[in-house]
Amino acid sequence: xxxxxxxxxxxxxxxxxxxxxxxxxxxxxxxxxxxxxxxxxxxxxxxxxxxxxxxxxxxxxxxxxxxxxxxxxxxxxxxxxxxxxxxxxxxxxxxxxxxxxxxxxxxxxxxxxxxxxxxxxxxxxxxxxxxxxxxxxxxxxxxxxxxxxxxxxxxxxxxxxxxxxxxxxxxxxxxxxxxxxxxxxxxxxxxxxxxxxxxxxxxxxxxxxxxxxxxxxxxxxxxxxxxxxxxxxxxxxxxxxxxxxxxxxxxxxxxxxxxxxxxxxxxxxxxxxxxxxxxxxxxxxxxxxxxxxxxxxxxxxxxxxxxxxxxxxxxxxxxxxxxxx
Numbered sequence: 001x002x003x004x005x006x007x008x009x010x011x012x013x014x015x016x017x018x019x020x021x022x023x024x025x026x027x028x029x030x031x032x033x034x035x036x037x038x039x040x041x042x043x044x045x046x047x048x049x050x051x052x053x054x055x056x057x058x059x060x061x062x063x064x065x066x067x068x069x070x071x072x073x074x075x076x077x078x079x080x081x082x083x084x085x086x087x088x089x090x091x092x093x094x095x096x097x098x099x100x101x102x103x104x105x106x107x108x109x110x111x112x113x114x115x116x117x118x119x120x121x122x123x124x125x126x127x128x129x130x131x132x133x134x135x136x137x138x139x140x141x142x143x144x145x146x147x148x149x150x151x152x153x154x155x156x157x158x159x160x161x162x163x164x165x166x167x168x169x170x171x172x173x174x175x176x177x178x179x180x181x182x183x184x185x186x187x188x189x190x191x192x193x194x195x196x197x198x199x200x201x202x203x204x205x206x207x208x209x210x211x212x213x214x215x216x217x218x219x220x221x222x223x224x225x226x227x228x229x230x231x232x233x234x235x236x237x238x239x240x241x242x243x244x245x246x247x248x249x250x251x252x253x254x255x256x257x258x259x260x261x262x263x264x265x266x267x268x269x270x271x272x273x274x275x276x277x278x279x280x281x282x283x284x285x286x287x288x289x290x291x292x293x294x295x296x297x298x299x300x301x302x303x304x305x306x307x308x309x310x311x312x313x314x315x316x317x318x319x320x321x322x323x324x325x
């Protein structure tokens with residue numbers, strides 16, 4: 001399926017996620033991390049890009065950025081290319097270091113800024129790099145310690161984040177840390193990392209769809225406003241036809257289209273039908289009728305199977321690689 005164009009508009013908050021190629025490590029030691037942070041800070045200041053949160057893992061990193069004078073794509077190209085060259089020279093290697101496309105999700109600032117700051121800064125705890133929040137406080141490879149003033153980085157936008165927690169800086173830091181502690185047990189927040197699919201969100205067979213685009217983390221009104229102000233509809237891909245979706249899922253799961261349409265009793269056939277219902281209805285916004293006709297089931301059957309199909313889709317890398325950025 002063709003990939004949707006990124007939304008690259010200045011002054012919008014963007015959650016950026018970059019992973020190593022084939023899930024390989026992109027930071028082998030603290031010298032690599034320090035090199036990356038130095039390059040990141042230099043480019044942020046040179047381009048006027050604001051950074052409100054950041055976190056480095058071993059094989060990926062998160063940035064919460066707000067471009068101003070330069071497009072995000074230009075900033076990221078300079079950041080990733082420069083770091084990859086330095087990394088390859090230092091470790092005597094060649095070839096690609098990162099996945100071909102970084103992921104960027106435009107975020108509704110008022111609704112999600114603080115949740116994203118907390119989510120990004122808790123990543124080292126979530127993946128087990130640090131054992132608790134006390135250790136996270138002094139972990140040097142996130143912006144969390146900068147917000148607590150346990151390290152200083154001139155390029156991180158501390159003031160904007162702390163302004164949400166109070167007018168007095170000391171009290172604001174205490175409130176911010178309490179906010180982080182409260183979120184430490186939340187686990188993965190899949191709703192905060194987007195996906196890359198264009199879809200219409202619906203919560204029931206007969207309910208009206210709302211505006212939704214997985215390149216955007218925000219309300220229906222926010223998506224509508226961006227669409228109208230910036231012509232985003234022109235960047236969106238047309239929906240994959242249901243018969244094409246059936247064929248693609250069949251290929252990934254190693255069965256034939258005929259088997260899916262016959263509704264045999266084999267477990268893999270049932271799973272394929274559930275995945276098609278989920279992707280087609282929940283993610284892409286096809287009508288229940290269209291999917292039901294293709295699978296030979298009822299509209300209520302599509303809704304039931306969609307609930308089962310979500311877990312299968314999220315857990316099978318072969319499937320979400322087809323349909324996500």
